[in-house]
Amino acid sequence: MEVSVSDSCERCHLWGMLMFLMFSVLVVDVVGLNEEGVALLSFKASITEDPNGSLANWDSSKQNPCSWNGITCKESRVVSISFPKEGLLGSLSSALGSLASLRHVNLRNNRLLGSLPPGLFQAKGLQSLVLYDNSLSGFIPQEIGTLPYLQVLDLSQNSFSGSIPYALIQCKRLKTLVLSHNNFTSSLPIGFGKGLNALETLDLSYNRLNGSIPGDIGNMSKLKGTADFSHNLFSSLIPQSLGDLPEKVYIDLTYNNLSGPIPQHGALVNRGPTAFIGNPLLCGPPLKNPCSDGVPADGPAMFPTIEGSENEGRSNKRISMSRGVVVAIVLCDLVGIGLIALVFLYCYRRAVAMRVKEANGSNHKDLKVMKECLCCMNEESETASENVEQNDLVPLDRHVKFNLDELLKASAFVLGKSEIGIVYKVVLDNGLMLAVRRLGEGGSQRFKEFQTEVEAVGKVRHPNIVTLRAYYWSVEEKLLIYDFIPNGNLSSAIHGRMGQSPFSPMSWAVRLKIMKGIARGLCFLHEFSPKKYVHGDLKPNNILLGPNMEAHISDFGLAHLANIAGGSPILHSRRMAAEKPQNQSSDVAVSPVMKIELCYQAPEALKTLKPSQKWDVYSYGVILLELISGRSPAALLDSSDLDLVQWFQFCIEAKKPLTDVLDLALAREPESEDEIIAVLKTALACVQYVPESRPSMRQVTDTLERLVTGL
Structure with missing residues (x-):
């Protein structure tokens, strides 16, 4: 087909007119915008893909761009x-x-x-x-x-x-x-x-x-x-x-x-x-x-030498005196350990008697004993201490719509037992699920102290901390009522439950989400709670997981409440167990559960009974190492006599590759390696031996929030 020169020129003329009209429309359209709007449209022109339509309302219909998205x-x-x-x-x-x-x-x-x-x-x-x-x-x-x-x-x-x-x-x-x-x-x-x-x-x-x-x-x-x-x-x-x-x-x-x-x-x-x-x-x-x-x-100059016999004599004298002090300390420790052993023997016998009574009933009737104790309390309260004033359920927020009778009539199942007491899952008639912890018997003289402490704990509200909803106090029974968190604890999520098959390991995204949640909760306790609290007993067993695998820190303030309520002196017993390897003359055995818990305690916990925020940072660091490695501290201790922190330090000094320390499930996610390394560095900073060398939980939280992976 032939095209004449005149036809070609005519077509060129038509295209030229069309382009001129389009350019004219564009100029007329943009002329209403100020200079800043024109500059921003230049930025929009440099963007070739906008999958979320972020720049969709960037047009020239307004005199300025102040109403545009992102501006x-x-x-x-x-x-x-x-x-x-x-x-x-x-x-x-x-x-x-x-x-x-x-x-x-x-x-x-x-x-x-x-x-x-x-x-x-x-x-x-x-x-x-x-x-x-x-x-x-x-x-x-x-x-x-x-x-x-x-x-x-x-x-x-x-x-x-x-x-x-x-x-x-x-x-x-x-x-x-x-x-x-x-x-x-x-x-x-x-x-x-x-x-x-x-x-x-x-x-x-x-x-x-x-x-x-x-x-x-x-x-x-x-x-x-x-x-x-x-x-x-x-x-x-x-x-x-x-x-x-x-x-x-x-x-x-x-x-x-x-x-x-x-x-x-x-x-x-x-x-x-x-x-x-x-x-x-x-x-x-x-x-x-x-x-x-x-x-x-x-x-x-850091280590000046000592010269002359006079200095030697002083040195020997100091050594002699220090030995005397050591002997005195050892004798005091032996006496103290003996007294503590008697206390434990008494507590043990009481616990055995309690468990025998509980074993006589089914799981659905596990609250029967508790109900009997509570019912009897109305009769006994007249002869109890004048300080004991509570015989009813005390709500700690306005959302509590149940009473003591409803709680006692509900179906109950044992969730777990520990040295602090038994925890039940309670399902009310209306379907509401709660977790109820019994703190045991005794401690009738300290109600006011218990009331002050439990109400302070009840005021702590954060998405990553289990909420205490109500409590009950009497001479023979103390109860704490919490929200029920349905997905078990972190230890089971990492290592699986006993008899659970098959077990599906968590992805890195889920683990990072849990790490961030724990960090946020601890940061809130340390920095923003009314008294800038310390948890003092952080471990995977008291990190509970919600429906979407969000982390909830539980047992906050529990040790202090248990001690007030007349429970066992938890911190003292753990310290004694931790010191046993250094004092082989002790006859007190370290239980497997206690052995595991000691893996999460900071080194300075051996020197003082007063927990600090740096204790929590250390415990959090150990949890990070456990999430990264998938290794159980108990199994590691049994096989190598190294705790998890020592094992990681050994692997680093031996220059082992990252894959040797990773959970096998994480080794299959090479795209997450940079983030895993970043978290590992944070964990190692948290488990520094010297408390002052550890970061604050606010610093840890800021670091983790920069990692964008997660759910």
Whole structure:
């Protein structure tokens, strides 16, 4: 078919007219927008995929873009762009730099490609730039140094390369610098420590940074949490000034090429070996490999020699006196242990008698004995102590719609027994399910103390803490009534229940969800509860799992309530059991249950009976290790005489691969390896021997919340 020249020209003319009309319409449509709207449309044009329709209402029908999704304005000026986890595919437009009032950009967890355009940094008022977990690459432009108000820079989990620009030091107000999981090389800029002394968060891990750690790093006096230099190529000596960082900062130097003695100075003193593993040329405490000259990091001045006979005599005298003290302590311990043994014998006989009585009835009648005790109490209360005033169920919130009679008439099933008492699952006639714990007999003189404590515990409300709904007190019976949590405890979820077949191991996403839930609950207890409580007895058996595998911390405040109610002195008995390996003359046996529970107790629990928040942090760290490894602390102790923490430290020192310590189910999820390593590092920080070296639960929670996997 032939086409004439005139036909061709006519068609070209028609196409030209059509394009002109389309362009005219576009210009007329956009002309109503202000300059900021036009700049944002340029950003939209650089996005090629928007699976959630996040930018769907970005059009030119308004005079300004303040009503668009993801845009925040102040006085009709754009101050924030926020599209986290929207799956946006495309690149960053330099036109964003023309937004003169722009303060915050949050585009984390998307699929952005390309480099950081220098034009972006024309927005001189920028305070936070959060771009982590994208696919950005290239260098950080030197223009970043022109942002005098920048406080947060998070470029982690991208593919940035090159050196960290010297210009970054000009950002004097920078508080958060997170550059982990990139390909940064070269050494840190000169003046890094002095220039960025306002930093509160520093994470340089998983790069290829080299050279020495700057000697002025100790100027970062406002750092919190973890100063993370791990998984890089840093070499040479550890600067002594690193010890000038705040003592509560955990300094992670693992997996570098550092060498020489570890300075015993400031924040570096009493650090466990886990902060330095992966540096084969490091020596001195806390590592086992001594320095070649046999001199500790701080030199011989740390250990002055004693010369002359006079000093020797004083030394011998001190040794003699210390032996006398030791003998006295041992004799006192023996007497104390004897008394405690008598108490235990009495308690044991009472417990056996109780169990024989309980064994005579079926599970459906397990509350019969309890009901009889409660009914008799109305008759006995007249002769009881004047301090005992309660003979009815006391609700602790307005949602309690049941009374004591309904509770006693309900069907009941034994859930478990412990040294504290029996726990029943109770199903009321209306279908409501509760967990009822009996605290046993005795303790008639301390009602007021019990009332004060139980009402304080009842005020604690958090999604990850089991709620105490009501209580009952009488001379012969004390009950605590909780919400019933249906999915069993964490120990069963990790290792399976007795006789359960088949057993389905949890995925990493479920485990991480549980870890986060426990951390949130503990953080609330430590930081935000009325009295900034301590749990003191955290273990997998008292982590209960809800319908969607959410974690609920149970037994909070239980030990104290049991002691007030006249139960066994739990903390004393556990301490005595823990000390038995050091005092073989004791005849008190350590039960298998007690042996397991001791695996979760912090080392300092042997020295004091007063729990601290750092106890809970240690226990939480052990639970993390158990979730990662899938190993039972009891089985590990029986097979290797190592507790779970010691076993992990042994594996690290032996440089065993990650797959050797992982639960087999997790080894089949290689895509989760980075997150597993991050949690493992957190766990090892939590189980540091020195309490002050452990992070707070708030720091732990912040770290875990940055891991986006989960349900």
